[in-house]
Amino acid sequence: MSDVTKMTAVQIAGLIASGEASAVEVATAHLDRIAAVDERVHAFLHVDREGALAAAAEVDAKRSRGEELGPLAGVPVAVKDVIATRGVPTTAASKILEGWKPPYDATIVERLRAAGTVSLGKTNMDEFAMGSSTEYSAYGPTNNPWDLGRIPGGSGGGSAASLAAYEAPLAIGTDTGGSIRQPGAVTGTVGAKPTYGGTSRYGLIAFSSSLDTPGPCARTVEDAALLHAAIAGHDPRDSTSIPQPVPDVVAAARRGATGDLTGVKLGLVKEFSGEGAEAGVTAAFRESVEALVKLGAEVVEISCPHFEYALPAYYLIAPSEASSNLARFDSVRYGLRVGDDGNRSLEEVMSLTREAGFGPEVKRRIILGTYALSSGYYDAYYGQAQKVRTLITRDFTKAFEQVDVLISPTTPFVAFPFGSRTSDPYQMYLADLYTIPTNLYGGPAISVPCGLSEGLPVGLQVMAPTMADDRMYRVAAALESAVGTFTPPEL
Amino acid sequence: MSTTVLPTYDDAVARYEPVIGLETHVELGTNTKMFCGCPTEFGAEPNTQTCPVCLGLPGALPVANRAGIEATIRIGLALNCDIAEWCRMARKNYFYPDMPKNFQTSQYDEPLCVDGYVDVDVDGETFRIEIERVHLEEDTGKSLHVGGATGRIHGATESLVDYNRAGIPLVEIVTKPVTGLGARAPEVARAYVTELRDIIRSLDVSDVRMEQGSLRCDVNTSLNKPGEEWGTRTEAKNVNSLRSVERAVRSEIIRQSGILDAGGSILQETRHFQEDTGDTRPGRSKETATDYRYFPEPDLVPIAPDPAWVAELKAALPEKPSVKRARLREEWGISEVDMQSVANAGAVELIEETIAAGASPAGARKWWMGELARRANETGVELAAVGASPAQVAQLQALVDEGKINDKLARQVLEGVVAGEGDPAQVMSARGLEVVSDTGALQAAVDEAIAANPDVAAKIRDGKVAAAGALVGAVMKTTRGQADAKTVRELILARLS
Numbered sequence A: 001m002s003d004v005t006k007m008t009a010v011q012i013a014g015l016i017a018s019g020e021a022s023a024v025e026v027a028t029a030h031l032d033r034i035a036a037v038d039e040r041v042h043a044f045l046h047v048d049r050e051g052a053l054a055a056a057a058e059v060d061a062k063r064s065r066g067e068e069l070g071p072l073a074g075v076p077v078a079v080k081d082v083i084a085t086r087g088v089p090t091t092a093a094s095k096i097l098e099g100w101k102p103p104y105d106a107t108i109v110e111r112l113r114a115a116g117t118v119s120l121g122k123t124n125m126d127e128f129a130m131g132s133s134t135e136y137s138a139y140g141p142t143n144n145p146w147d148l149g150r151i152p153g154g155s156g157g158g159s160a161a162s163l164a165a166y167e168a169p170l171a172i173g174t175d176t177g178g179s180i181r182q183p184g185a186v187t188g189t190v191g192a193k194p195t196y197g198g199t200s201r202y203g204l205i206a207f208s209s210s211l212d213t214p215g216p217c218a219r220t221v222e223d224a225a226l227l228h229a230a231i232a233g234h235d236p237r238d239s240t241s242i243p244q245p246v247p248d249v250v251a252a253a254r255r256g257a258t259g260d261l262t263g264v265k266l267g268l269v270k271e272f273s274g275e276g277a278e279a280g281v282t283a284a285f286r287e288s289v290e291a292l293v294k295l296g297a298e299v300v301e302i303s304c305p306h307f308e309y310a311l312p313a314y315y316l317i318a319p320s321e322a323s324s325n326l327a328r329f330d331s332v333r334y335g336l337r338v339g340d341d342g343n344r345s346l347e348e349v350m351s352l353t354r355e356a357g358f359g360p361e362v363k364r365r366i367i368l369g370t371y372a373l374s375s376g377y378y379d380a381y382y383g384q385a386q387k388v389r390t391l392i393t394r395d396f397t398k399a400f401e402q403v404d405v406l407i408s409p410t411t412p413f414v415a416f417p418f419g420s421r422t423s424d425p426y427q428m429y430l431a432d433l434y435t436i437p438t439n440l441y442g443g444p445a446i447s448v449p450c451g452l453s454e455g456l457p458v459g460l461q462v463m464a465p466t467m468a469d470d471r472m473y474r475v476a477a478a479l480e481s482a483v484g485t486f487t488p489p490e491l
Numbered sequence B: 001m002s003t004t005v006l007p008t009y010d011d012a013v014a015r016y017e018p019v020i021g022l023e024t025h026v027e028l029g030t031n032t033k034m035f036c037g038c039p040t041e042f043g044a045e046p047n048t049q050t051c052p053v054c055l056g057l058p059g060a061l062p063v064a065n066r067a068g069i070e071a072t073i074r075i076g077l078a079l080n081c082d083i084a085e086w087c088r089m090a091r092k093n094y095f096y097p098d099m100p101k102n103f104q105t106s107q108y109d110e111p112l113c114v115d116g117y118v119d120v121d122v123d124g125e126t127f128r129i130e131i132e133r134v135h136l137e138e139d140t141g142k143s144l145h146v147g148g149a150t151g152r153i154h155g156a157t158e159s160l161v162d163y164n165r166a167g168i169p170l171v172e173i174v175t176k177p178v179t180g181l182g183a184r185a186p187e188v189a190r191a192y193v194t195e196l197r198d199i200i201r202s203l204d205v206s207d208v209r210m211e212q213g214s215l216r217c218d219v220n221t222s223l224n225k226p227g228e229e230w231g232t233r234t235e236a237k238n239v240n241s242l243r244s245v246e247r248a249v250r251s252e253i254i255r256q257s258g259i260l261d262a263g264g265s266i267l268q269e270t271r272h273f274q275e276d277t278g279d280t281r282p283g284r285s286k287e288t289a290t291d292y293r294y295f296p297e298p299d300l301v302p303i304a305p306d307p308a309w310v311a312e313l314k315a316a317l318p319e320k321p322s323v324k325r326a327r328l329r330e331e332w333g334i335s336e337v338d339m340q341s342v343a344n345a346g347a348v349e350l351i352e353e354t355i356a357a358g359a360s361p362a363g364a365r366k367w368w369m370g371e372l373a374r375r376a377n378e379t380g381v382e383l384a385a386v387g388a389s390p391a392q393v394a395q396l397q398a399l400v401d402e403g404k405i406n407d408k409l410a411r412q413v414l415e416g417v418v419a420g421e422g423d424p425a426q427v428m429s430a431r432g433l434e435v436v437s438d439t440g441a442l443q444a445a446v447d448e449a450i451a452a453n454p455d456v457a458a459k460i461r462d463g464k465v466a467a468a469g470a471l472v473g474a475v476m477k478t479t480r481g482q483a484d485a486k487t488v489r490e491l492i493l494a495r496l497s
């Protein structure tokens, strides 16, 4: 048997289904790989060796009983540490939740288990998903397997890096402003943000409730689609979950993989197709567009005039919601408690705990959000940002009257060296310039590797209308069939 | 302030016009909490009725309880409100340990019900109280401070929090400022809360018991000189009974008047009503005004009640308590004062059901407002929980009407019923309380009484019929009260005529 860690999820599931490999063997191979490389990559905050082997053994037992196995049975998956896992540490990469073990499972985790996937552990991220580089993890950054001196993107850098380092074939991410797609782009992996409400947020530690979307990360589009199908669908425990059937993303990915995009109309977002991006990113993107045209797609330029206001609007809405969502971390019920010496007041203990427990970016956003919601400022900031959100949604709706999907580079620049953007928050925020509009609109978008720039991966983003997630998978899979996948240097 | 001389109430209202406003919180009686599936039973062990949602654990999400929305809409409709076609919950952000998320899920500028009114009667005069809004929110947990002398946080060695109450649905009903009441303001305030309680009770959405906190009232009061602008208002909290509502307004009018008379100004503040003294004391003053940073709750989809559903709910509303009282007063043939005491005792439905079970209005009212009300009062329970059902009371009265028991025996039967010994007929036979109506047995007792009291017998024979009472008493004594006094009297007179 060749190295299973280099295989796709589809291949691994095939081996297990045919009996060529046991789920325990597959899990062990991945756990061994983690043991061998994660000291250098630091994709994981917690490896659940015991839980993984037990889950794998269960799949093997099921198979030996002749029970039917799902398409991902026995396939290992890494889960972003912002998702609640019962009895398994869940910290959102924050000191304030160090050691916290949730008493319940997120809906997504339940669905992963029902699908027979094997959870390897929890992946690193920017604290509370606030960041684009994992440099804001309270437990140290994740290193990009393409170049260990560079960032793996963020906030879901751990999930993306675990794929690129062959520590896991599948991973779960969450995308609030690009946290699945931008890490996907800079690690040469696939990351999809489903339609908001298409995947359940129950058990996802909230950053910005109206934007947070859990989604799949993988090394191929088909794998991502299979994971998407496993976790998506209505959840009565999430009020914002959409009570509609999930589009058949797997069929769409397979159709796209045939390399035929005849009759598909792609919209090139005018505002995102040149200025602001690195030359290498623009070049790789343009070549990909040509490749898509060769597959039969029609490409037109579409103007989305309000996209330029997306970043400022996002940095009012997301921090506002975050300031409220993160208020619960007060030392009273769970997590860190600092300064409770019997003399200090409750308020003092709360303040000391939050001072010690939150990192600089989280504090920055809490302050920003608290300010934006304050009486007298609400209309000018939060209220105005909501209006921009409506206008951006209108841009998307109008665009989708003319084209099937919109395309752009995923992020303006390739993986940057550590420390190069932490001194100026705005430089960091620019990493999500192209991904944020979709979050404000609520539609689905996927990042798929489209080329290299000076040896580092570049991603192409496909954006689709809400609840038309299948469209983006078709286009992404078609591009993948044309340009292939990209393999990082050996670690 | 110690130099302030308090005016009399009459003087105060002669000089100033009071403006009042009431904010009432009603804890809904839904089976489960507003945003999770936890039960809502009162008095459970601390923190046993909790889950990730109502504990605000990271990642947990709320889902609105339809029953809570329905109850709020029904309250709104019963208060003549317009029901919003689309509205949102909002987050009210502030840090407090009994609030698991450090924000309360409430409503802000988009309440579910707006612009209603309630008409209340005070001594035959009708006052219209306008309702500004009725909105839905969640209750908080309860803090318990131990180790200190006062039970307050200061001096306590430990603070414990019980989250069983966290997330129970609360409906807040806010009046518009009520003006032009003059000296009647305290009575009208009380009458309003009473009417509100009766309306909500008729909807069967809450047990609306002020003493248990399922109905809580904050009373705003301000004074102004006639023709001048409204004064600064104070808010009185901890107003836990109908009587306290009246007393709180009254004492605030007197207190504020004293300050204004002395040339002082009223501080806008929250004050706590004192049950023992009947006045209000300043609450803990906050250095800065709280900015709640309200914004629409992104975890919950907007509430958009289907107009057809709202129309259905409206059509199915029960008869308004005031209309019902007027109708029943007519049917029962009683005075307005008597009807008011029936309503205050919470006996309207009980008497109604007793009548439906066959009793006469007078008979039904006699038991509920007499013997049973007395017992309820003594044992401190609601009349409905006193231990006798309307059907049992109707049966009791039927036994009296049939002459099987007299009133005195009936009270003993009722005692047995309340003690759980069974229905009145069962208690009667089990305790051997049936009236002796066998004239043969009675005749012997009558003859015995005549023989034992020759003087009395002689008087009766001489035509002094009134003297028969003494012999009746003697017979009742030998039959241990189980004889029908009327029959005994007839037998005596027949023997001695």
Ligand SMILES: [Zn+2]
Pocket (backbone or CB within 6 Å): B033, B036, B037, B038, B049, B050, B051, B052, B053, B054, B055, B167
């Ligand atoms: Zn609960």
